[in-house]
Amino acid sequence: MSQEYTDPYSLKRTVLVAVVNNEADLRRAASEGWYRIPQRGAPRRVGADYLAFYQTGAFGSEAEARTISYYAAVRRYQLLSRAELLPDEADHARAEAYYFRIEIGPLMRLAQPVPATTFRRLTFIHTTLERLLNARDVTELKLEGEPFQTLWSALRASRLRPLPNRLAGDWPVDIALRVRNGHLGIRLDEASDMREAHEPADRWTILRIPESQIAADLESCLRAVGAALVDLGGSLDAKAGREIVL
């Protein structure tokens, strides 16, 4: 596989990893050559040279479940209403909503599929072709300087012990903190592409933080985390040292 990309510049190409949670979407990508992302609620970055597909646990016992196995070159983006995109579902409640229709070339199978061994986030990931071709786990795809990393580092610097990528019942959370009465789960919401139908599990409290807020005002994010920790009886893992800013 890597022999196809001997040009180092090619390896710098951008890749958007999309989440596929049903076979129909993947089949459509393979046979019709397109994938869709709703314009409202689209991730901060939709532009990419390649699209890769993270297949969720909905693929059951298949080898590709919870793995990125396929990717394809992006050919074109179109903005279309749902009715134009899926004429058979013209009566859909969101028929007028706009979607990015991403036309792609033939699906290619990664020589080294990328599993998500500890990763359960149902989010888009923006990465490079080089990382996609060489990663051994989905967590290796994330680019440095992303909001997750920024918040993670800031929590560590505040003497907390964050845990990455946990499930709060059916809710995937980006960062978890152990508190006296359970767990505080932090969701970085602008990257999410799915809405959960269920309440979070018992003893979990979910705090949503927009990624843009992390970039614009990290201190206010830390204050929000600190306030939530106080509400929940305090952190169980806070190490001695500087207190988190409230």
Added chain:
Amino acid sequence: MPYRPVPNGTRVRLGFPVKVLGATGLRSHDSRRWQNQPHLSVSLAYLRDIFLYLERREIRFYRMAGQLAPYLTHPDLPAFHSQLEECSTELAAIGDMAREQSVRLTLHPGFYVQLSHPDAALAARSSLELSAATSLLDGMGLDGSSVVVVHVGGGHGDVAAALERFARAASLLPEDVRKRLVLENGDREFSLRDVVWLHRRTGIPVVLDTLHHRCHNPDAIPLLDALKIALATWPEEIGPKIHVSSPRTAVRTLYRDGEARVQMPLPHQHSDFLHPFEVIDLLEAAVSARLRSFDIMLEAKAKDVALLRLREQIRRYAPNLARHVQ
């Protein structure tokens, strides 16, 4: 803290060109080679991502990549010629986004666009490029403030003849193309006096490039006077823009054929960041003189990072200017 403009007086918007360096992985355009089928729609998806970044940073002035529509006018690649028509919806959507965010967008085609070229075929090709740039901006539904910046071109040993050729070629451009055209002074030929002469012949407004003016100012026009002259060439309804950069002063090590070579800086080369005190001096002079508001395209190698740094430096070293500058 959100920007609160000064109620009266000169206001200046800072902008940066093309590449985003302050966030990882943001591309300015689809740069794939023709064999890999690049497309304007992919560039527009990248541009949409950049706009979200501009909004977070409260940046309201941006120069788009000249190659936004790849191979759009390439004579041997007709498959790329209809990209503007293919992307009419996406172009309109990105234009809407720019308006919602109050971002002024401009274009600056490469040096190969030379209306004054003595070779008629090359001059005609330049006209074609400018028409394509205009169609792109029109497709986004952008108003007259979205201009296309050009240089006069080469002097080819006779500056006066080159000026005449430019004036003639400009007068032959379609009206919609000429209305978006603005003209920048050069750093070796075509001084401010020359481009103002062209303005009088053609009506094309002048973009003062302050570094070029420092490098090539045969009439010894002081910078503030040069700024006043350039701003006066713009119509009332369109905000003028200028280019500001600082000369590189550091040595650079070049590697060629495995050998390192130290290169001395040249005054017309752009530095990574702006000299904050020179910019502050210029802004203070403009504000004191109560000049009409204008926009500054910062031509620094550190792009948006240089802009954000300059904002901080203005707040720190010239807080009285902070409400004049966005």
